[in-house]
Amino acid sequence: MRAFEATQHFFDVAAEHLNISAEMREALLTPKREVQVRVTIERDNGRLANYVGFRVQHDNHRGPMKGGLRYHPDVDLDETRALASLMTWKTAVVDLPYGGAKGGIGVDPSELSPREIERLTRVFVDQIHDIVGPDTDIPAPDMGTDHRVMAWFRNQWEKYHGFNPAVITGKPVEEYGAKGREEATGRGVGTLTGKLCKRLGYKPEKTNIAIQGFGNVGSHAAKFLSESQFPIVAVSDISGTYYDPKGLNVPSLLHHKLGHPRGLMEGYHQCQCLPVNALLELNDVQVLIPAALGGVITEKNVGNIKASVIIEAANGPVHPAADKALSDRGVTVLPDILANAGGVTVSYFEWVQNRQHYRWTLDRVRQELDHTMNQAFENVWQTAQERNVSLRTAAYIIGITRVRRSAELAGFAS
Ligand SMILES: NC(=O)C1=CN([C@@H]2O[C@H](COP(=O)(O)OP(=O)(O)OC[C@H]3O[C@@H](n4cnc5c(N)ncnc54)[C@H](O)[C@@H]3O)[C@@H](O)[C@H]2O)C=CC1
Numbered sequence: 100m101r102a103f104e105a106t107q108h109f110f111d112v113a114a115e116h117l118n119i120s121a122e123m124r125e126a127l128l129t130p131k132r133e134v135q136v137r138v139t140i141e142r143d144n145g146r147l148a149n150y151v152g153f154r155v156q157h158d159n160h161r162g163p164m165k166g167g168l169r170y171h172p173d174v175d176l177d178e179t180r181a182l183a184s185l186m187t188w189k190t191a192v193v194d195l196p197y198g199g200a201k202g203g204i205g206v207d208p209s210e211l212s213p214r215e216i217e218r219l220t221r222v223f224v225d226q227i228h229d230i231v232g233p234d235t236d237i238p239a240p241d242m243g244t245d246h247r248v249m250a251w252f253r254n255q256w257e258k259y260h261g262f263n264p265a266v267i268t269g270k271p272v273e274e275y276g277a278k279g280r281e282e283a284t285g286r287g288v289g290t291l292t293g294k295l296c297k298r299l300g301y302k303p304e305k306t307n308i309a310i311q312g313f314g315n316v317g318s319h320a321a322k323f324l325s326e327s328q329f330p331i332v333a334v335s336d337i338s339g340t341y342y343d344p345k346g347l348n349v350p351s352l353l354h355h356k357l358g359h360p361r362g363l364m365e366g367y368h369q370c371q372c373l374p375v376n377a378l379l380e381l382n383d384v385q386v387l388i389p390a391a392l393g394g395v396i397t398e399k400n401v402g403n404i405k406a407s408v409i410i411e412a413a414n415g416p417v418h419p420a421a422d423k424a425l426s427d428r429g430v431t432v433l434p435d436i437l438a439n440a441g442g443v444t445v446s447y448f449e450w451v452q453n454r455q456h457y458r459w460t461l462d463r464v465r466q467e468l469d470h471t472m473n474q475a476f477e478n479v480w481q482t483a484q485e486r487n488v489s490l491r492t493a494a495y496i497i498g499i500t501r502v503r504r505s506a507e508l509a510g511f512a513s
């Protein structure tokens with residue numbers, strides 16, 4: 100099952116609980132627009148290199164479309180379509196006035212120099228600048244992109260359309276970025292992990308956590324959760340799994356990562372180093388947080404997973420067949436469209452600040468983020484209880500209901 104089919108499956112399960120016609124289902128699932136472009140750059144050695152870029156605009160009934168840009172070798176149209184549709188349901192679950200989109204380029208950024216990544220970004224903007232904008236579609240960071248890429252994107256876009264920093268979020272703080280955007284997804288993951296554990300009666304200091312991926316999301320989630328007294332017993336990145344059954348020293352890991360040229364934990368020797376995929380199947384872990392790629396928990400490995408709670412910090416980490424197996428075993432899964440919505444929430448705050456030419460303090464950003472995440476969690480939890488469905492199905496029910504309502508108000512018949 101490919102990525103879009105998987106998100107469609109989760110949509111279908113929730114839609115069964117709602118009285119939606121087949122035509123409306125099709126309208127809500129079908130992307131509004133899909134763009135594929137050639138991105139050719141000159142490498143530092145003078146040779147040409149060709150890449151393919153995508154922007155999928157899934158739905159705009161609730162507002163301008165919003166979603167990140169991913170630079171990763173696996174990026175293709177199907178994955179981008181899946182991620183764009185997740186953005187539609189995610190922005191609706193946290194009740195932001197946005198629709199959903201996603202984009203990216205099929206490239207391994209670790210093979211390019213910073214100047215090559217800048218050229219790649221500028222050529223990509225040359226190809227898609229006329230379909231993005233502060234009132235239509237607002238990109239942001241995702242895997243393989245960061246605040247520098249956002250700054251280059253904005254600078255190139257403004258060459259065509261003039262000053263308007265609200266065209267993209269996740270910018271450097273000194274270049275109209277929001278304080279707290281970089282930590283936002285990890286902070287949201289941490290806040291909701293704490294809330295869910297409290298609901299389930301788990302004490303932080305007795306709840307071991309393993310986090311797959313130690314990039315933007317994974318590292319900030321680790322920091323937040325370790326500061327909240329949760330032992331982080333394992334983290335992984337592409338270089339391996341770093342494990343200490345007594346709890347890792349997270350500040351020391353963060354320090355090591357900062358000093359590594361590619362932001363990896365490679366060469367960290369103050370704990371055990373295990374193979375990359377060992378993290379998913381560790382014995383003494385209660386909460387597993389996939390915070391890297393999609394599709395990592397499948398029918399094949401689900402039987403080896405020991406955690407009783409899974410927090411989907413990544414987009415689409417659990418395959419539908421594995422989701423069913425986990426649910427049958429009583430494992431609680433906090434779904435991506437709620438768990439990682441902290442990032443797009445603070446992106447919204449950045450966009451609001453840019454449009455008002457005003458700056459919020461970090462305290463205000465954190466306070467409003469915590470409020471939004473808490474509200475969304477309560478809503479999803481209550482819906483799950485009332486309807487006797489999983490947290491994922493509850494989140495989809497809320498998202499689909501809100502998007503459908505906007506579509507109907509705009510004139511779509513149900
Ligand atoms: N950056 C953001 O604000 C948001 C990101 N997300 C999702 O969170 C996930 C991670 O995104 P970022 O942290 O931004 O990406 P990133 O590029 O900053 O970090 C990705 C991390 O995953 C690691 N990794 C990659 N493949 C791996 C594997 N097979 N096993 C273990 N580690 C692996 C990398 O080494 C790196 O540490 C993605 O699924 C993304 O869509 C979701 C919402 C917002």
Ligand SMILES: O=C(O)CCC(=O)C(=O)O
Pocket residue numbers: 165166167168189237238239240241268269414439440442443444446
């Ligand atoms: O910050 C944003 O606008 C979008 C972040 C994103 O791509 C995601 O939530 O998956």
